[in-house]
Amino acid sequence: GAVVSQHPSRVICKSGTSVKIECRSLDFQATTMFWYRQFPKQSLMLMATSNEGSKATYEQGVEKDKFLINHASLTLSTLTVTSAHPEDSSFYICSARDEQGADYEQYFGPGTRLTVT
Amino acid sequence: GQNIDQPTEMTATEGAIVQINCTYQTSGFNGLFWYQQHAGEAPTFLSYNVLDGLEEKGRFSSFLSRSKGYSYLLLKELQMKDSASYLCAVMDSNYQLIWGAGTKLIIKP
Numbered sequence: 001g002a003v004v005s006q007h008p009s010r011v012i013c014k015s016g017t018s019v020k021i022e023c024r025s026l027d028f029q030a031t032t033m034f035w036y037r038q039f040p041k042q043s044l045m046l047m048a049t050s051n052e053g054s055k056a057t058y059e060q061g062v063e064k065d066k067f068l069i070n071h072a073s074l075t076l077s078t079l080t081v082t083s084a085h086p087e088d089s090s091f092y093i094c095s096a097r098d099e100q101g102a103d104y105e106q107y108f109g110p111g112t113r114l115t116v117t
Numbered sequence: 118g119q120n121i122d123q124p125t126e127m128t129a130t131e132g133a134i135v136q137i138n139c140t141y142q143t144s145g146f147n148g149l150f151w152y153q154q155h156a157g158e159a160p161t162f163l164s165y166n167v168l169d170g171l172e173e174k175g176r177f178s179s180f181l182s183r184s185k186g187y188s189y190l191l192l193k194e195l196q197m198k199d200s201a202s203y204l205c206a207v208m209d210s211n212y213q214l215i216w217g218a219g220t221k222l223i224i225k226p
Contacts, residue, residue, distance in 0.1 A: 034214075043204060043218040044160070093159050097212075105150070106214060108159040 002028045004096050006109035013084055013116055020080045021112045023094030029074040030096035034106065035067075038091045050077040084116045119143045121217035123205050128223045129195055137190045137203050137220045145210020151179055151190045152204040154219065160204055163190070192222075200224045 056069035095106040129135040148167040152160035166181035
C-alpha cells in the first residue's frame with residue numbers, strides 16, 4: 001500500500017527557534033497533502049492543505065506566517081514552525097492523497113512529536 | 118455548520134462485540150471513513166463507506182445510512198490490542214475530511 005514518511009519523528013527545540021518537518025509520499029504522487037495538529041486526548045485538527053506548485057490553503061485561525069508550508073514537488077511537502085513557543089508543542093501529522101486511488105483515501109505519515117522548551 | 122458526533126469513551130470485555138456510533142451533518146458527502154489511532158501514533162485506515170449498507174472486513178464491519186446521517190463501526194471478538202481511539206471522518210463536498218473527536222475504546226480482560 002501507499003506509504004508516507006515524516007521526518008523527524010521527534011524533535012525538541014528551544015523557544016524562538018524554527019523547526020522544519022518533512023512529509024514524503026514514497027510510492028505515489030500527491031498533488032495534495034494535508035497538515036494536521038493533534039493535542040493530547042483531542043482529535044486531529046486540520047491546519048492547512050498543501051498543493052503542489054501553489055500556495056497552501058490555511059484553516060481559519062492558523063497563522064500562515066508562523067506555519068510555513070512548501071509543497072515543492074509531487075512527493076514532498078514541508079511544514080516550518082517559525083519562532084516556536086511552548087504552546088506549539090504538539091503532535092504534527094501529515095497525510096497525502098493518492099489522486100489515482102479509488103476511494104480518495106488519505107495516507108497518513110507516522111507523525112512528528114514537537115516539544116518546545 | 119459541519120458536525121461529527123461520536124461517544125467520548127466506551128468500555129468492553131475481551132472476546133465481546135462493541136458498536137461505536139457516529140452521526141454527522143456536513144455540507145455534502147463523499148464518503149465516511151473510520152480510522153484507528155493508538156496513543157502517540159498516527160491514524161490507520163480501517164474502512165470507507167460511500168453507499169448505504171454494511172461493509173465487512175474480518176473482525177471489523179462498518180455500516181452507513183446516508184439518509185440518517187449515521188454510521189457505526191462494529192468490532193467482534195475483541196482483543197486487548199483493539200484498545201485505541203476510533204475516529205469517524207466524513208469527506209465533504211470539497212473532498213476535505215471532517216473529523217469527529219474520536220471514541221476511546223477500553224478493553225478489559
